[in-house]
Amino acid sequence: MSNNLRFKTSKFIDETYRVSFKFNNKTYFGFKGDTLASALLANGIHLVGRSFKYHRPRGIMTSGSEEPNAIIQLHDNSSRTEPNVRATEVEIYEGLVASSQNCWPSVNFDIGGINNLLSPILPAGFYYKTFMWPASFWEKYEYFIRKSAGLGKSPKVADPDIYEHKYIHCDVLVIGAGISGIMAAKMAAKNGFKTLLVDEKSYLGGSSIYDNSEFSKINNQITSSWLEKEINEISKLENLEIKTRTSVAAFHGYNFLLARENLTDHLPINQRENKVRQRLLKIRAKKVITATGSIERPLIFDNNDRPGIMLSSAIKRYIDLYGVACGENNILFTNNDTAYETAMSLIQRGIKINAIIDNREQIDSKISYEVEKNNIKIYKGYTVVDTYGYRRINKISIMKLSKDGQTVIGDKTKLNCDCLGVSGGWTPAVHLFTQSGGKLKFREEDQVFIPNVYPSDQISIGSCNGDFGLEEIIKNTLSSIKKFLDIDNSEYKTVETISGLNQSKRNIWLLPSDKSIGKTKSFVDYQNDATAKDIKLALREGFRSIEHVKRYTTTGMGTDQGKLGNMHALGIISETAGTKMGEHGTTTFRPPYTPLTFGTIVGRNVGEFFDIFRRTPIHDWHVANNAEFENVGQWKRAWYYPKDNENMHQAVQRESKAARDSAGILDASTLGKIDIQGTDASEFLNRVYTNAWSKLAIGKCRYGLMLNEDGMVYDDGVTTRLGENHYIMTTTTGGAANVLGKLEDYLQTEWPELDVYLSSVTDHFATISVCGPNSKKIVSKVVPDLDLSDEKFPHMSFKNSKIDNIKCRIMRISFTGEHSYEINIQANFGKSVWEKCMEAGKDFNITPYGTETMHLLRAEKGFIIVGQDTDATLTPIDLQMDWIVSKKKYDFIGKRSLYRSDTIREDRKQLVGLLTENPEEVLEEGAQIVADIKKSPIEMLGHVTSSYYSPNLKKSIALGVVKGGKNMLGQKLIIPMENKNINVTVADPVFLDKEGERLNAKL
């Protein structure tokens, strides 16, 4: 290998700026402006990876985002490591570290390469066919399969980079800055449209920016010179924003697009600190112009995957843009004229072309004559039938094609080469267009799918619209943009083009071979190792739908989504099945166009912003007092307050006992609060709650149960009448937002005639609940002006009062069965009032308790928790709460459903109490309940919904739902557990103080 593969002719490479980088632990040099791929090629390296299934050596195939082979790991074992990166897209920087994937111990010698020898027994669907039986062995197979499969390694530590999301609104979005994109952006911006132009590359101009050929000219200038002037002009336009290194990932309906803007990936690591690495742009464009160009097709022949086999256009880009020769002895293999452009680029720099193999018998274009003039042998009507060389191509063999192109004839000729450029014509990049919902049509003449029906205000121009010739591109861009933007002035007077290329093509999806198909490896999907043979096998086995063939053979399922070979797969299917191309359609193009990092997707929503939480006004006190927290909806609620190394059980036992023996205090600020006002407020409550509300006196509180229209319990809470037309409703913590939404729904849509207004005031108040036999003494200290006598302030009533001149609302309501008060005060004063209560309760051992103790205390009383004891399948009757369902009211939400044939069944699951035979045994919540353990299959009667050890009753208590449980009082049931069966007795769900003596005790 000679050392000089670099030609000092490119203005895109800064040869005064040498960059060192590491590839597979060896240091190499490149120049600023290189991609990792161009720098490796300049160092004579083609072999960069191993294929997925057969572990065949693979090289750099393309020069862009369509790359299937050169997939590498960046910065392995560091926090910035990234797998599955395309070497063709990585701009090199000082200190870059890259390594090959999917090979062990090294890319040059890979043990997995044995799969290549085993390939005859690794056909399509091999894993499906082999490892499915015996089914019980799957777990054992899986471990090894997963180990040997997979591409890169995921990072092990947190990503140190910053990512963000940004919304962009524009009149016109132009995707792709090739000739047509540049022209469209200029026309839009100059005509007053706020325009955004994006391109995935670091430079503008697409593949024309390095087109210095004499064979394509615009206005008598070399294409690249003409284009440079255009770029220079548009870069000064005020109305135009240009973003390079920005790849549109998704094109959704209503012209909503997602793009990834790369900001620091081309910088040395030490220059990236505190900078945003990648930005997800959420673009809403009034009009979208897609100018994404086209992707060169490879050709499908035996052993078409060896390192050194590349797209012809890539060879041209590497020499023209990066000044890098991909080989010293080149052969081009083509079915169209574009390979001759590559040939001219090589000729101009004196790089050897051994031969050109052209499928076509007749070649009639200026450029081909020019190539021939340079004494290059063109094999017309020939095809490559095989290639040789393990780690790098060194030979090919060619044969003459028959007239119909279905077979090969004559003798085999062998030709030497170290690089084979292939060109099978061009495939319009319609990915984004189809993602947006656009429908394609198939153009028979040159066998391409092109945009047909646009689903939104958008247009495709240039070669992604099937315009391949320079003249066509410019002419059609001008006319269609004028029409699309409805403008008179195109900004272009006359654009004259000259092109030495002809659009003729001899399209053969699968090139014939002298071997039988079973003996060939003609790769269609390089990344997933799917061959033409696999596709034919799938068809033989009965697969017809393109979507099924895709999944069975994994064609197009790699990280490149088959950008190169999908068309050939379709072609081979239609040829083999004898159907028309257009009829199959294509497989679905799904976002993202190129892979996105997780960082880009989540943006700033990491760490504490990953899942935001709500804190009560008293939160800091709980933290200072050693509380453990639990998540309830978005809230952080104090769960329990461990003292002196207590575990949860010990803390809860202590808290529960204190609350009943003396005094407990609970932060209930998270309960939903809805302020209800209006002349029809009472009528409204009548309609939404199951019980009657018309007669509730001002200053009184009432517990209410809310149903869904299907009769199932939805939410519960206490509502207080503050005034004639003014109520405050409380809801469960988790249900607050949904209850408000549901009430608004009924008000706005079913009962717009009601004069009722709802406001959420959950955050406006702190709610402090003080309970226990000493609660009255404590509250009287905190609110000395208030008469707390049972006559003046009985259970289920409310008073306005003041604490230190701050207005507050005090309710005497109880969720524990104890004498208890709820103080509601402006949120800002919550913490100080809480501290006041703690101070006042010092002599009474006032004990803060969390949600766990609250649950235990209410379970002792048999009070339900909606969402724990209920699950949207229980009616109030099922909960044995018949008392709360008004018989008199004509209607309320869910009433009619309470006597549907299904809801009146006797054997519905009903809420019951459960007592264990051994009072020390605490049941597991969720455990199944059965009656007959011997029956097979065992009939499940229900499950345990709440279970605790009650320190006040000194026994285990539980609530559960049991089929027909209402009539099973005293009956013995069984809870089967993993190691034992627990005997339980069905009991009254109210375990403690059924008569309410504690609540009504004279204190």
Next chain:
Amino acid sequence: MFLINCPFCGEREQSEFKAGGEAHIVRPKQPTELSDDEWAEYLFMRKNIKGVQFERWNHVHGCRKWFNMVRDTSNDQIKAVYKMGEKPPVK
């Protein structure tokens, strides 16, 4: 993602809205007089059309108002939006 023209606020992102199922299903005024089947019809039966569908939407992260929308479910084109209680402006 849709761009929805809220009848009260104007064009907003779909992420501000919540879909609320089929529109123009009126809650029976006298549920007690309905048979189980009739009540079930109101309660459970909803259309899921491929084509033009009338839907309820709520601008839940905006004005919180409910309104109706006519949408072609086959291509997600929104044909019209109109306030609750109004007649659909298109068929």
